[in-house]
Amino acid sequence: MAVRLKRSTRASRVGLLAGLLLLAAAATLPAWAPEGAASSWMHQFVEVACYLIFAMMWNLLAGYGGMVSIGQQAFFGFGGYVMLVLGNLAGVNPFLAVPLGALAAAVFALPVSYLAFRLQGGYFAIGTWVIAEVVRLSFANLTVVGGGSGTSLTALRGIEKATRENATYGMALACVVASIALVYVFLRSKRGLALLAIRDNEVAAESQGIDVRGMKLAVYVVAAFGCGLAGALYFLGNLRISPDAAFSVNWTAFAIFMVVIGGIGRIEGPIVGVLVFWASSRFFSDYGTWYLLGLGLLAIVVTIFFKQGLWGWLQQRHGLSLFPTQRRLDPEEPHAQH
Amino acid sequence: MLEAVSQVIVQGLLLGGLYALFALGQSLMFGVMRLTNTAQGDFIVLSAFAAISLMAILPGPAIAGAWLPFLGLALLLPVAFGFGYLLQRVVLNGTLGRDPLPSLVVTFGLSIVIQNLLLQVYSADPRSIDTAGLNTRSVELPGGLAVGVLPAIVLALAVVATAGLQLLFERTRLGRAFRAVSDDREIAEIMGLDARKVYALATATAFLLIAVAGVLQAMRTTVAPSDGPLLLLFAFEAVIIGGMGSFWGTLVGALLLGVTQQVGFRIDPGWGIWAGHIAFLGVLVVRPQGLFPKTRG
Numbered sequence: 001m002a003v004r005l006k007r008s009t010r011a012s013r014v015g016l017l018a019g020l021l022l023l024a025a026a027a028t029l030p031a032w033a034p035e036g037a038a039s040s041w042m043h044q045f046v047e048v049a050c051y052l053i054f055a056m057m058w059n060l061l062a063g064y065g066g067m068v069s070i071g072q073q074a075f076f077g078f079g080g081y082v083m084l085v086l087g088n089l090a091g092v093n094p095f096l097a098v099p100l101g102a103l104a105a106a107v108f109a110l111p112v113s114y115l116a117f118r119l120q121g122g123y124f125a126i127g128t129w130v131i132a133e134v135v136r137l138s139f140a141n142l143t144v145v146g147g148g149s150g151t152s153l154t155a156l157r158g159i160e161k162a163t164r165e166n167a168t169y170g171m172a173l174a175c176v177v178a179s180i181a182l183v184y185v186f187l188r189s190k191r192g193l194a195l196l197a198i199r200d201n202e203v204a205a206e207s208q209g210i211d212v213r214g215m216k217l218a219v220y221v222v223a224a225f226g227c228g229l230a231g232a233l234y235f236l237g238n239l240r241i242s243p244d245a246a247f248s249v250n251w252t253a254f255a256i257f258m259v260v261i262g263g264i265g266r267i268e269g270p271i272v273g274v275l276v277f278w279a280s281s282r283f284f285s286d287y288g289t290w291y292l293l294g295l296g297l298l299a300i301v302v303t304i305f306f307k308q309g310l311w312g313w314l315q316q317r318h319g320l321s322l323f324p325t326q327r328r329l330d331p332e333e334p335h336a337q338h
Numbered sequence: 339m340l341e342a343v344s345q346v347i348v349q350g351l352l353l354g355g356l357y358a359l360f361a362l363g364q365s366l367m368f369g370v371m372r373l374t375n376t377a378q379g380d381f382i383v384l385s386a387f388a389a390i391s392l393m394a395i396l397p398g399p400a401i402a403g404a405w406l407p408f409l410g411l412a413l414l415l416p417v418a419f420g421f422g423y424l425l426q427r428v429v430l431n432g433t434l435g436r437d438p439l440p441s442l443v444v445t446f447g448l449s450i451v452i453q454n455l456l457l458q459v460y461s462a463d464p465r466s467i468d469t470a471g472l473n474t475r476s477v478e479l480p481g482g483l484a485v486g487v488l489p490a491i492v493l494a495l496a497v498v499a500t501a502g503l504q505l506l507f508e509r510t511r512l513g514r515a516f517r518a519v520s521d522d523r524e525i526a527e528i529m530g531l532d533a534r535k536v537y538a539l540a541t542a543t544a545f546l547l548i549a550v551a552g553v554l555q556a557m558r559t560t561v562a563p564s565d566g567p568l569l570l571l572f573a574f575e576a577v578i579i580g581g582m583g584s585f586w587g588t589l590v591g592a593l594l595l596g597v598t599q600q601v602g603f604r605i606d607p608g609w610g611i612w613a614g615h616i617a618f619l620g621v622l623v624v625r626p627q628g629l630f631p632k633t634r635g
Contacts, residue, residue: 068442070376115619118626119578121438122374126574127622130615133571137612249567253450260443289454296450303443304432 005327007188015322026173030166039162042169046237048278049172050230051254053179055270057226058255060183063265064192065219066199068121070252071128072227074112074135075105077246079228080235081139087155089144094155095167098175098232105228109221117216129249136247150242153235168237175229184267186222187325195219196325199265257299263309267323272311341482346604347597348483354576354596355493356558358589359551360569361576362499363544365588368577369632370516370540371434373441377449379569381545384452385552386561389414390465404472411553415546422545426538434537449566456563464560473557492554499547500589506543507585516540520583568611575618581628590629 025032026045033041054076062068083101087094112131119127140148156164186192197205198212206212235241254277255270262273277295284291306313314320364378375381392410429448433440475487507513518526519533527533555561555569572595580591595614602613621628 062439066437068439070442070446115622118622121372122368122376122442123574123578125438125442126374126376126571127578129567130571130575130618134612134615134619137609137615141608141612253446256443256446264439289458293451293454293458296447296454300429300444300447300451303440303447304429307440 007324007327009319009321009324011320012322012324023173023177027170030169039165042165043237046168046172046233048274049176050234050237051258051277052176052270052274053226053230053233054251055255055258055274056179056183056267057223057230058252059259059264059267059270060219060226061223062256063259063269064187064195064199065216065223066202067216067220068125069116069128070125070249070256071116071130071132072223072255073247073249073251074128074132075109075224075227076231076234076251077132077139077241077243078108078135079105079231080241080246081145082228083232084151084153084155084235084241085145087153088151091155094153094236095171097155098171098229098236101232102225102229105231106221106225108228109224112224113217113220116220117213132247132249136243139247140243146242148243150240150245153239153241156239168233172233172237175233179226179229180267180271182222184323184325187267191215191218192325257295259309260299261302261309263311263313263315266309266311266315267325268311268315268321269309273309276310344481345483346600348485350597350600351593352486352489352493352596353600354593355489355496356551356554357572357576357596358496358592359492359499359547359554360573361580361588361592362496362503362585363547363551364570364573365577365580365582365585366503366540366544366547369583370520371537372438373430373434374438374445375544376442376445376570377452377566378548378573379571380449380452380566381548382552382555382569383456383561383563383566385414385418385545385549386467386556387456387460387465387552387563388417389549389553389556390460390467390561393467404470407467407469407553407557410467411550414549414553418545418549419542422548423538423542425545426541427534430541431534431537449570453563453566460563462562462564464562465556466560467553467556469557488554488558492558495550495554496589496592499550500585503543503585512539572614575614578628579618579621581631583632584628584630587628587630587632 029041029045030038054072058069058072061072079101081101082104083094083097086092086097086100092100112128115131116124116128139145145151187195194205194210194215197208197210198215202212231246235246258273258277259270260273261276262271263269280295281291284294302309308316360379360382364375367373367375389407389410392414393407396406396410429444430441433444469488473486473488476484477487477490479485505513507516515526515531515536516539518529518531519536523533526536552561572592576592576595577588578591579594580587580589595617598617599610599614603610605613
């Protein structure tokens with residue numbers, strides 16, 4: 001009997017169409033948004049986009065690469081600072097400096113991995129946190145970028161506010177789409193399959209000829225690139241950077257909560273997580289400490305009782321998969337029996 | 339010059355004694371069940387605030403003066419033991435396994451919960467336990483060295499706690515159970531041990547150390563709700579420098595960390611903690627298994 005390799009689902013085709021429509025609507029937002037609201041909407045989108053990219057990278061690292069890091073803020077802040085230094089001190093166009101900042105974070109990940117990969121499991125997590133603290137304290141002692149109190153992105157001074165906002169928004173949108181596409185294509189590729197094998201059983205994967213160490217390093221560098229991109233983008237929109245804001249462990253804390261609540265180890269997870277996070281912060285962030293307390297409790301409850309997260313639960317119940325990465329064998333249409 | 343150097347080293351060793359108390363509980367929990375408690379620092383801060391509240395209701399300093407906080411600690415210990423036992427049985431046992439993610443997320447979530455709960459109840463102000471002057475008293479040693487009485491007590495307690503844990507592990511039934519489930523949980527269970535209960539007793543023991551650390555931290559200096567993560571990093575660095583699974587190693591690691599930080603502070607106050615982190619990373623490069631490793635990760 002002939003079988004056919006099936007790599008898409010009905011939900012994924014419908015989802016792609018819906019995604020394209022959403023993208024078209026988002027891309028034309030400056031044209032149709034109400035006069036007074038456009039600026040604030042775009043600003044909010046840039047912020048949510050940074051959270052989403054950052055959370056997606058944490059998901060790639062922990063959910064697919066099996067590396068639970070509490071130190072991804074090192075790359076977030078590094079990307080932000082490099083963007084700002086290139087713009088302010090080297091005269092590079094800040095919009096061009098955003099991908100350069102991400103690239104710098106990826107390069108920075110190489111020496112960091114040399115240290116971090118000496119630890120495993122839970123100690124890897126705290127070790128990466130120590131490294132992030134070292135980077136924070138180092139930048140806090142650098143007077144050229146304002147030391148502990150930080151500095152402003154002055155390179156954008158000459159540009160008109162509306163132009164700047166539109167360009168930042170367009171860039172954020174492009175980065176989100178590119179990040180989702182990158183992760184999706186990567187996970188569907190042969191290397192993505194190798195990564196899933198490593199996550200499920202490292203020893204077995206290695207015995208099948210997969211270069212486990214090289215693969216982990218690749219994922220770590222890609223995640224650093226994405227986190228650096230999110231950081232550079234965030235501080236392009238924010239116009240002001242300080243070590244405490246750039247290297248705050250809260251970036252990673254929120255990413256962990258989003259990914260765990262949305263569903264770890266699936267592309268939809270961080271997307272659902274960021275939407276939950278954004279909606280709940282709109283309603284509850286006035287409650288400050290209670291809001292954070294609730295988020296922490298929710299993450300604990302989800303981890304213990306709903307390991308698959310929100311999307312995993314939906315997927316199990318309804319078989320929904322917007323970004324199918326698995327390969328399924330389907331029998332061909334049944335032929336007439338002789 | 340020599341005097342200044344020895345003063346810095348003595349101060350560093352005394353600071354390291356406190357760090358050892360931060361770290362021993364972490365070392366114990368990791369050694370027995372490979373659990374990385376990312377809320378270690380927050381539990382220390384939590385116990386410090388519990389002690390501060392307890393001090394407020396205990397009869398005034400007229401009765402016991404400088405020793406009143408130690409009475410408070412004695413009252414706190416059984417509570418901490420019970421709390422640790424229940425935490426492990428009800429919450430943490432369910433997160434153990436080959437995958438480190440569940441226990442990391444749960445303890446990290448606990449860390450956020452504790453920080454915000456303390457912030458809500460006590461506000462962000464730093465607080466301390468009144469020691470009726472004990473925290474400023476010092477004795478002059480020959481050679482012109484001044485040693486604070488309270489820091490010396492802390493260091494002595496750290497040494498006693500380290501020796502006590504080592505004895506507990508080597509000489510008692512409970513210690514044998516700890517080592518057995520650490521080496522091979524399944525075989526230990528076949529031999530009749532209830533691993534879940536042994537784990538709970540290990541966490542309960544760790545919480546005794548956490549309570550001691552919290553009370554002494556609040557007596558020596560101040561505590562604020564957001565202090566936890568930094569204490570966790572110090573504890574972690576001491577454990578890694580010393581080598582996993584060795585309590586004497588953890589003590590030495592903590593003392594080294596204390597001295598390094600003190601030297602850093604002496605050179606420039608902005609670089610003290612940074613110097614400690616760098617020393618930790620240096621050990622990681624040169625000797626990733628730590629100075630005195632015993633168990634394997």
